[in-house]
Amino acid sequence: MKDLFERIINDKGPLGKWAEQAEGYYVFPKLEGPISNRMGFNGKKVITWSINDYLGLANHPEVIKADAAAAAEHGMAYPMGARMMSGHTHFHEQLEQECAEFVHKEAAYLVNFGYQGMVSAIDALVTKHDVIVYDMDTHACIIDGVRLHAGKRFVYKHNDVESLEKNLKRATKMATENGGGILVISEGVFGMRGEQGKLKEIVALKEKYNFRFLVDDAHGFGTLGEGGRGAGVEQGVQDGIDVYFATFAKSMAGIGAFFAADKDIIQYLKYNMRSQMFAKSLPMVMVKGALKRLDMLRTMPELKEKLWENVNALQSGLKENGFDIGNTNTCVTPVFLEGDIPEAMAMVNDLRENHGIFCSIVVYPVIPKGMILLRMIPTAAHTLEDVKATIIAFSEIRDKLKQGVYKKIAEAMLG
Numbered sequence: 001m002k003d004l005f006e007r008i009i010n011d012k013g014p015l016g017k018w019a020e021q022a023e024g025y026y027v028f029p030k031l032e033g034p035i036s037n038r039m040g041f042n043g044k045k046v047i048t049w050s051i052n053d054y055l056g057l058a059n060h061p062e063v064i065k066a067d068a069a070a071a072a073e074h075g076m077a078y079p080m081g082a083r084m085m086s087g088h089t090h091f092h093e094q095l096e097q098e099c100a101e102f103v104h105k106e107a108a109y110l111v112n113f114g115y116q117g118m119v120s121a122i123d124a125l126v127t128k129h130d131v132i133v134y135d136m137d138t139h140a141c142i143i144d145g146v147r148l149h150a151g152k153r154f155v156y157k158h159n160d161v162e163s164l165e166k167n168l169k170r171a172t173k174m175a176t177e178n179g180g181g182i183l184v185i186s187e188g189v190f191g192m193r194g195e196q197g198k199l200k201e202i203v204a205l206k207e208k209y210n211f212r213f214l215v216d217d218a219h220g221f222g223t224l225g226e227g228g229r230g231a232g233v234e235q236g237v238q239d240g241i242d243v244y245f246a247t248f249a250k251s252m253a254g255i256g257a258f259f260a261a262d263k264d265i266i267q268y269l270k271y272n273m274r275s276q277m278f279a280k281s282l283p284m285v286m287v288k289g290a291l292k293r294l295d296m297l298r299t300m301p302e303l304k305e306k307l308w309e310n311v312n313a314l315q316s317g318l319k320e321n322g323f324d325i326g327n328t329n330t331c332v333t334p335v336f337l338e339g340d341i342p343e344a345m346a347m348v349n350d351l352r353e354n355h356g357i358f359c360s361i362v363v364y365p366v367i368p369k370g371m372i373l374l375r376m377i378p379t380a381a382h383t384l385e386d387v388k389a390t391i392i393a394f395s396e397i398r399d400k401l402k403q404g405v406y407k408k409i410a411e412a413m414l415g
């Protein structure tokens with residue numbers, strides 16, 4: 001028999017194996033100073049394109065004031081205990097009601113983290129008799145929720161309605177045999193490449209198939225639809241979404257998340273979602289902070305307008321300069337380049353050190369081998385000067401990449 005830790009020490013995992021070369025710089029970098037368009041990194045100021053603070057609320061003076069006032073009044077602990085036992089307050093209820101109203105649903109329920117909440121909600125919504133049908137490219141929290149499912153699951157090709165329909169046919173047969181139902185899961189916005197989920201087409205399939213639809217709108221909430229009400233509102237199908245999910249960790253610049261649905265479904269989740277039944281309630285600072293942020297979403301449309309001014313300037317500028325930004329139709333802005341992993345590392349190093357630009361880098365196995373994805377998140381806090389400087393820098397690094405400059409640097413570095 002092996003010692004359990006033998007494998008862990010020898011096989012550090014697909015990302016962990018890069019730790020020696022990457023940690024502290026490419027992964028676990030330390031961005032310093034107030035959250036903004038320009039932050040400190042490695043001793044200098046960089047234009048930051050990798051923070052999901054879409055509406056620029058993270059460092060807004062009114063938000064800081066509200067958070068500080070809540071912390072001064074309640075500390076970080078209040079309320080203690082799980083919602084069901086001793087962690088329930090009037091403010092949690094108020095936030096739920098306001099979130100529900102905001103996204104045009106009857107009721108809502110808070111969860112402490114989007115990730116755990118999603119895992120737990122999927123677990124609560126289905127039994128072994130039910131069938132889950134989900135998009136291949138969904139976020140890890142959905143994949144992990146599906147992993148808990150004791151019944152059948154079918155995965156459909158990313159945003160491919162034909163593939164979904166094929167799987168719905170199989171799922172219908174299976175669910176009928178098992179005496180269960182079907183849960184379809186998509187994202188409102190796929191956060192890596194920025195494509196909206198085909199919510200309208202999926203909802204239209206309800207005419208032919210009997211299923212319930214769960215949408216993770218982490219990146220759509222606050223950025224899409226009238227007033228930032230999300231991808232379902234943007235596509236005019238919010239009513240066809242049976243369970244709507246959004247996190248506070250992006251546009252709301254906080255922590256926590258919520259599910260919104262008909263009141264019977266929310267009532268069921270309240271009594272069956274294990275991540276909330278057996279864990280401490282969301283702290284008051286986050287609850288009161290979220291009430292403030294939601295109020296700002298409702299009353300300050302200029303935040304979303306500024307966000308989109310920056311998104312449009314960045315995306316059209318990149319396209320005009322010949323960059324491939326895929327099929328994004330949201331704020332998430334991917335830039336696809338060709339190169340291997342060592343080249344990507346040398347290029348990002350140049351981008352950060354010599355051009356003062358910080359964005360996330362995504363490589364194989366998340367995207368196909370030989371591709372490099374620079375993923376950018378424009379926010380309302382960026383300026384048009386940031387956009388201009390970034391496009392100039394990107395054009396320069398693309399030329400160097402094509403000329404093989406980074407290949408040579410990487411070879412020299414790796415010996």
Ligand SMILES: Cc1ncc(COP(=O)(O)O)c(C=O)c1O
Nearest residue numbers: 113114115139191218247249257
């Ligand atoms: C699509 C999607 N769902 C869920 C989550 C998890 O949300 P949270 O950060 O609130 O745990 C994220 C965050 O990365 C996300 O992008």
